[in-house]
Amino acid sequence: MVFTTPSWVPKLAIDPPDTVPISEFILNEAHGRYPLKSSRNPFTCGITGKTYTTQEHVDRVELLARSISKELGWLPNQGTEYDKVAGIFALNTIDSMTLAYAVHRLSGIASPANAAYSASELEFQLKNSSSTALFTCMPLLETALKAAKGADIPNERVFILEMPKQFSGDKSVPFKTVGQLVTEGARLPKLESLKWEKGQGARQTAYLCYSSGTSGLPKGVMISHRNVIANVMQFERFESLARKERPEGEKTEVVLGLLPLSHIYGLVVIAQAGAYRGDEVVILPKFELSSFLNAIQTYKISGLYLVPPIIIQLAKNHQACSKYDLSSVKFIFTGAAPLGAETAEDFQKIYPDWKIRQGYGLTETCTVVCATSFEDIWFGSSGILLPGINAKLVSLEGAEITGYDQPGELVVQSPSVVLGYLKNGKANKETFIDDTDGKGRWMRTGDEAVIRKSVSGDEHIFIVDRIKELIKVKGLQVAPAELEAHLLTHPSVADCAVIPVPNDAAGEVPKAFVVKASSVGLEDNDHMVAREICKHVEEHKARHKWLKGGVEFIDVIPKSPSGKILRRLLRDKEKESRRKAGAKL
Incomplete structure (x- = not known):
């Protein structure tokens, strides 16, 4: 069964052009961008105010x-x-x-x-x-x-x-x-x-972006001009309804440009889609709470493009945030890693007037596959498909899933699906499926997802976990992201990550690495705190999700700059600990 965007989402007015480079498409009004004279200054330094x-x-x-x-x-x-x-x-x-x-x-x-x-x-x-x-x-x-x-x-x-x-x-x-x-x-x-001749933009590489390298060496992703153009058009149409009814002077936004422009999320969603829509992007080189809050207050930023670790920091530093005027903020948009429903609910209580939206995409889909609309927000969901994108769910056995609430690997088709990996034929064969119907290549995301219908009837995509990261407990699957979201609701947990560890009886069981919250005193016994955390899981989750692998306290959870947990490093740490323990025995 092929899933598509809801009928109420505007379709693309034209096919993404393949005869112009991105620079021409973004900067020239002939290709549908917001009028130059009516646009805000595209990029402004959030530290000095310098702009063009x-x-x-x-x-x-x-x-x-x-x-x-x-x-x-x-x-x-x-x-x-x-x-x-x-x-x-x-x-x-x-x-x-x-x-x-x-x-x-x-x-x-x-x-x-x-x-x-x-x-x-x-x-x-x-x-x-x-x-x-x-x-x-x-x-x-x-x-x-x-x-x-x-x-x-x-x-x-x-x-x-x-x-x-x-x-x-x-x-x-x-x-x-x-x-x-x-x-x-x-x-x-x-x-x-x-x-340029016809078709050149579709076959010519514009960006070589490299995967995060959570396992093995990073892979160079060949992104064509048309790939970027397509996703800019898709995202602009998706967002257009929210701006359609506004007065002319309010149809552009001031948004935050904090996330790295080396990452596909910052590069396409913030910088290029923003410029195409006539928005102003306030640039910050890195996240520092004071400069972040000052930029929002000074430039009256209305849209915050963030990742979950920053949202968690904002929630935990609510008192510091309350000293700044953040009344200009209308929405946050989060991506690059899942934002749990419980975390979103807690954050919404602090900022009840902010629209909390989530998107999902990959470097290989350049960029957004699905996103939360302003009209149908469902915490935990990554939203609905953007126009021009098709999706399927495929079981581990290769069968196509046709119903709701049934997990499977998410496979997507879009004109934004990239050309492939540079000098890596094996990875290309494993990841991409050739275009056979003229609607774009299919891409195996490696992410497990389920599709559920909201109250309004829209089909929402919920990303469960990475296929390779699922924990198999006696044949039952445990999603680390689900447990991590629950653990973060415990007052003793500032940050956490869950990995599988071997178990003779169950094959694998979950183990949590936890960064203790500042509220945990030095006098508190680690064993007792760990037991409280395990009990927190046992009271709310099925038995196969219990932390039978234990809880280990560490100073920091290793993450990529976009907020993805580097589980490989934790698995290596666990292997080394077990090796040393075995050597002692």
């Missing part, structure tokens, strides 16, 4: 493209995109998208890298992507230079994205900045126009 108008942003893209062309010898209509790959290893800046679009203007590839990478991790991405230039920022320069050296990128091909002085300091370095390149571009001759 939409027209200035358009002009800076062109000028920067001229300078990059001169510096690197990249020409718009010569060579393939893989001859023109730019690595981007930086914190968020107001010129992050200026840079990406300048690279696209030259028919090149932007390859954003996780700002938390070590030098060796960045070096792997630079080599794997065949990057021949690197754009970074001052706080990351030391790591960037080590990686660039290992990837044979000379210093003259390293450039700096400017940041506020409290991040970059006053140190002078022998590298050109993006600002300097823009200034130099004004003195350079115009570039020739791109000469």
Whole structure:
């Protein structure tokens, strides 16, 4: 059974174009974006207030493209995109998208890298992507230079994205900045126009984004121009009803641009869909509670795009938050990791006027598959399918599931499903199913989901867990995310993660790693606190979900920058503990 978006959601007015690059689609009114003159300034620094108008942003893209062309010898209509790959290893800046679009203007590839990478991790991405230039920022320069050296990128091909002085300091370095390149571009001759043929946008890579690498080496995901264009259009149509009835002057938003623009969520949903809708994105380089709250108050931010760990921090720091004027906030939108229903309910009690929405997507679906609408919010749900997206549920045995409340792997079809993994035929064969009906490729998400009907009759998608992370207890499945959401309701638990551990009788049983809340005193006995936590589960969950593997207290739960729990590291820790215990025996 193929599931589709509800009939009341507006359909795409046109097929996503495949003859223009993303830069042209986002910045030119001919492709349906919000009028340039009526748009808000697309990117504003939340620290300094520095900003550019939409027209200035358009002009800076062109000028920067001229300078990059001169510096690197990249020409718009010569060579393939893989001859023109730019690595981007930086914190968020107001010129992050200026840079990406300048690279696209030259028919090149932007390859954003996780700002938390070590030098060796960045070096792997630079080599794997065949990057021949690197754009970074001052706080990351030391790591960037080590990686660039290992990837044979000379210093003259390293450039700096400017940041506020409290991040970059006053140190002078022998590298050109993006600002300097823009200034130099004004003195350079115009570039020739791109000469793209039909279908080029659908087959040409625009971004090389790398998977989080929770197991094995990160995989380079080849994202075409049309993939991004399609999802921007899908998300814009999905959101359009919420803005349709507003007065003309209120049809754009001021939204938060805190999440990394190296991650597909920040890159597509916040930065590019926001610009297309005429929104203003207030850029913050990283999460600090005071600067976060001050930005909301100063810029009257109405939309907060977040991840669950930040939402949990806001709930736990409610008193500090109450000192700021947050009355401008209309909604939060969370993704990248599940937000449990219990957590959402607790948060809603603190902020009863905020719409709490959730979305689901992957780098490989570039980006949003489903999202909560303003009209039908159901806590725990990842919402309804966006227009132009089809979905199926498939059992572990390969049978297609046709009913509600029956778990299966989520398989999706969309024009936003990516080209595939770079240099990884095995992963491509395991993940992607070729397009046979002209509606786009199918992608196996690896996520277990169920579909349930809301009171209004809409089909909502609930993500249960990663297929490979489900705990099998005597043949019964336990979803770590479900237990984690419940554990977070216990007053002694500040953060947690659940993994499977081997058990002779049951095969596997759940074990919880817990970060204790600050309210737990030093005098409290760990054994007693652990017992209380186990009892909390036993009173509310079925027997096979009980924490038979025990509770272990740790200082911090390892997570990726987007908030995904790195269970592999916890499994490795558990294996090592068991190995040492066995050695002692």
